[in-house]
Amino acid sequence: MAYASTVNHAQLAARLRASRRPFLTTHFKPDGDALGSVLALGRALRALGAQPDIALAGPIDRSILGLAQPGEYRHVERGALVPAEGCDLAVVLDTGAWSQLEHCRDWLRANPSMVVGVDHHARGDDVAPERIVDPSCASCTQALVPLVDELGVPLGPGTRRARHTVAEAMFAGLATDTGWFRFSGADDRVFSLAARLLASGVDKDALFRMIEQGDAPGRPLLTARALSSLRYSCGGRVAVMRLSRADFEATGTRVDDLAGLVNEPMSVAEVEVSVLLVESEPRLSKASFRSKPPALPGGAFVDVNHLAARFDGGGHVHAAGARIAAPLDEAADIVVRACEDYLDAGG
Numbered sequence: 001m002a003y004a005s006t007v008n009h010a011q012l013a014a015r016l017r018a019s020r021r022p023f024l025t026t027h028f029k030p031d032g033d034a035l036g037s038v039l040a041l042g043r044a045l046r047a048l049g050a051q052p053d054i055a056l057a058g059p060i061d062r063s064i065l066g067l068a069q070p071g072e073y074r075h076v077e078r079g080a081l082v083p084a085e086g087c088d089l090a091v092v093l094d095t096g097a098w099s100q101l102e103h104c105r106d107w108l109r110a111n112p113s114m115v116v117g118v119d120h121h122a123r124g125d126d127v128a129p130e131r132i133v134d135p136s137c138a139s140c141t142q143a144l145v146p147l148v149d150e151l152g153v154p155l156g157p158g159t160r161r162a163r164h165t166v167a168e169a170m171f172a173g174l175a176t177d178t179g180w181f182r183f184s185g186a187d188d189r190v191f192s193l194a195a196r197l198l199a200s201g202v203d204k205d206a207l208f209r210m211i212e213q214g215d216a217p218g219r220p221l222l223t224a225r226a227l228s229s230l231r232y233s234c235g236g237r238v239a240v241m242r243l244s245r246a247d248f249e250a251t252g253t254r255v256d257d258l259a260g261l262v263n264e265p266m267s268v269a270e271v272e273v274s275v276l277l278v279e280s281e282p283r284l285s286k287a288s289f290r291s292k293p294p295a296l297p298g299g300a301f302v303d304v305n306h307l308a309a310r311f312d313g314g315g316h317v318h319a320a321g322a323r324i325a326a327p328l329d330e331a332a333d334i335v336v337r338a339c340e341d342y343l344d345a346g347g
């Protein structure tokens with residue numbers, strides 16, 4: 001079956017309204033939109049008198065932990081999570097891919113009639129037979145708005161600023177999935193929704209501080225080391241940075257502290273591709289690839305999913321990753337050669 005909506009908002013709202021003990025989950029390693037989605041819908045259903053059971057699996061970045069209140073969700077780092085006793089509906093948000101739902105895959109497969117979903121990705125599997133899929137939405141929380149409106153739950157208290165509301169969780173998903181309204185997906189509808197959420201009492205300044213200004217003290221020191229390792233190649237179009245285990249030790253940082261660091265060289269006009277290599281074992285380097293969208297509509301860009309595939313990695317067109325079985329400096333040479341090949345081939 002094609003990955004598209006199979007029900008309308010009124011039909012899905014009726015399923016949700018009838019549930020007393022809904023199980024809410026999302027993809028492994030939830031990001032701001034995934035967490036925002038389960039919290040937003042969980043809060044809306046709680047307002048209707050239900051007892052939502054929110055279950056999350058995999059590491060969660062500490063920058064978004066404060067979106068939830070203590071005890072608002074259950075969490076396992078790895079392993080299975082089955083719905084709590086009395087579960088009468090399972091809601092899968094921000095994904096429709098079996099590969100991202102290992103933590104509850106067996107249960108979902110065994111109970112398809114109880115599974116519904118809301119997603120904004122273009123591709124997915126038949127995880128939720130009854131689902132709303134809207135790839136025109138920049139975040140899954142945006143796709144939830146018409147559903148929560150259908151349920152008749154207010155998004156927030158109004159102009160009084162309040163934390164831990166439906167609106168705040170929605171705003172967090174919208175802001176993080178659009179790079180705080182900078183990415184191409186941030187269109188007129190996104191800005192209209194942002195305005196509505198702010199008018200519902202979202203404290204965007206508190207959220208920005210919590211999500212984007214929560215670095216560890218060692219992070220700028222690690223950034224300095226990465227930048228001092230920066231080498232340009234391919235006429236300045238490719239930037240490659242390296243971080244060794246010694247760099248992490250000297251700055252008191254961990255891999256968790258890397259978020260977004262690969263993007264630093266993107267501020268340079270000529271740079272099309274940025275690669276960050278991190279030594280994970282003496283002979284194993286982890287590569288993160290990023291590329292810029294085209295400078296003009298329909299213009300050329302580098303498909304880093306394609307580049308990462310050369311090393312059995314993958315991801316998205318503008319963000320991908322791979323593991324390279326070589327020491328850091330050798331891995332840097334290998335990556336530069338792959339970029340040269342790609343760009344010579346007319347990319």
Ligand SMILES: [Mn+2]
Pocket residue numbers: 033034094120138139140177
């Ligand atoms: Mn998302």
